[in-house]
Amino acid sequence: MKLSTKLVRLGTETAFEVLAKAKKLESQGKKIIHLEIGEPDFETPDHIKSAAKKALDDGYTHYGPSPGLMEVREVIADHQSSVHGKKISPENVIITPGAKPIMFFSIMALIDQGDEVIYPNPGFPIYESMINYVGGKAVPVQLKEERGFNADVDQIESLISSKTKLIILNSPNNPCGSVMDKDDIRRIAKIASGNDIVILTDEVYKDLYFDDVHESVFDFDGMENRVIILDGFSKSYAMTGWRLGYGVFPNEMVEPVSRLITNSVSCTSSFSQIAAIAALTGSQDSVGQMLEEFKIRSDIVVEGLNQIKGVSCISPKGAFYAFPNIKDTGYSSQQLSDLLLENGVALLPGTSFGKFGEGYLRLSFANSRENIKQALDIMKKVLE
Numbered sequence: 294m295k296l297s298t299k300l301v302r303l304g305t306e307t308a309f310e311v312l313a314k315a316k317k318l319e320s321q322g323k324k325i326i327h328l329e330i331g332e333p334d335f336e337t338p339d340h341i342k343s344a345a346k347k348a349l350d351d352g353y354t355h356y357g358p359s360p361g362l363m364e365v366r367e368v369i370a371d372h373q374s375s376v377h378g379k380k381i382s383p384e385n386v387i388i389t390p391g392a393k394p395i396m397f398f399s400i401m402a403l404i405d406q407g408d409e410v411i412y413p414n415p416g417f418p419i420y421e422s423m424i425n426y427v428g429g430k431a432v433p434v435q436l437k438e439e440r441g442f443n444a445d446v447d448q449i450e451s452l453i454s455s456k457t458k459l460i461i462l463n464s465p466n467n468p469c470g471s472v473m474d475k476d477d478i479r480r481i482a483k484i485a486s487g488n489d490i491v492i493l494t495d496e497v498y499k500d501l502y503f504d505d506v507h508e509s510v511f512d513f514d515g516m517e518n519r520v521i522i523l524d525g526f527s528k529s530y531a532m533t534g535w536r537l538g539y540g541v542f543p544n545e546m547v548e549p550v551s552r553l554i555t556n557s558v559s560c561t562s563s564f565s566q567i568a569a570i571a572a573l574t575g576s577q578d579s580v581g582q583m584l585e586e587f588k589i590r591s592d593i594v595v596e597g598l599n600q601i602k603g604v605s606c607i608s609p610k611g612a613f614y615a616f617p618n619i620k621d622t623g624y625s626s627q628q629l630s631d632l633l634l635e636n637g638v639a640l641l642p643g644t645s646f647g648k649f650g651e652g653y654l655r656l657s658f659a660n661s662r663e664n665i666k667q668a669l670d671i672m673k674k675v676l677e
């Protein structure tokens with residue numbers, strides 16, 4: 294069979310591959326501590342599950358409109374209006390099966406052959422994968438450890454060319470746990486406006502800041518005409534398997550993106566969407582509890598990592614990932630993650646998030662404190 298040549302350019306998310314390898318080892322009787330996958334180890338809150346069960350009984354079992362059910366788009370628009378302090382219309386909200394398709398559809402809708410996209414590296418691997426797939430030019434901006442894993446805005450500015458069409462931002466960041474500074478965001482907003490560039494701001498971890506408050510490029514004057522907000526329910530409400538996310542789009546993009554949805558998934562599961570209303574309008578206690586637990590685990594992880602020879606780790610400021618520097622261990626990221634998997638700890642090499650991830654590992658703290666401590670003990674033993 295002769296597959297499309299474009300497919301060669303399509304990357305992947307190695308977290309799923311490492312998970313498969315780890316599961317295989319487990320099926321052979323090996324005990325593995327999972328620190329590879331980016332999903333909260335909490336249950337979806339009961340009131341959200343109940344809303345979905347009721348929705349099934351109420352007949353939300355059919356196709357719905359491609360951009361989503363209007364009553365759900367309204368609730369999301371209210372929520373996003375309060376997050377951003379500006380009125381967002383439900384017409385600008387498009388619901389998708391998970392937030393990931395917002396990357397897919399935005400990049401498909403905007404990028405032609407040769408168009409340039411500036412994106413964070415290390416960063417979520419699907420950005421680079423999709424840019425390459427559609428024939429765009431992926432222009433990485435390095436998130437440097439000495440800047441707390443934040444981009445240097447001067448560098449972003451220097452990477453802009455007449456072909457730059459899109460800048461992707463992600464704060465809090467996966468895999469680094471970094472959060473962007475308001476002044477940097479303001480400068481990026483100005484650069485985008487001055488050069489007629491669209492911004493895709495991935496805010497899927499916006500409810501998971503350890504200390505700071507959420508800042509968004511959308512909030513600056515006039516940015517609603519050139520910013521796409523990507524958000525969803527997977528992380529904040531432990532709903533990864535529900536496949537429920539959304540984008541807030543500038544007017545001009547709403548119809549084309551809805552058409553992409555009609556051409557691909559048709560619509561998002563109707564009863565999942567109804568559950569989203571319960572998530573956003575019901576008690577937010579579970580979000581706070583999860584965040585508190587992630588903070589505690591973050592301290593355990595950082596303290597433990599900094600006691601291992603050859604490893605150093607700065608404290609993440611949000612999300613649920615640590616991104617330790619392993620350059621002094623003498624191993625490459627891939628070698629060390631393979632070695633740790635053999636010893637019962639599944640985590641990801643920094644290179645799963647792009648070339649600037651070499652010399653780092655990503656640990657997700659979506660596991661119990663006990664298991665995290667055990668994994669750190671194993672790492673210490675392996676490296677000493």
Ligand SMILES: Cc1ncc(COP(=O)(O)O)c(C=O)c1O
Pocket residue numbers: 331390391392393394417463466467495497525526527533537538
């Ligand atoms: C930075 C970032 N954006 C988006 C997503 C997509 O989340 P989902 O498709 O589960 O809503 C993830 C998931 O890991 C992520 O880490």
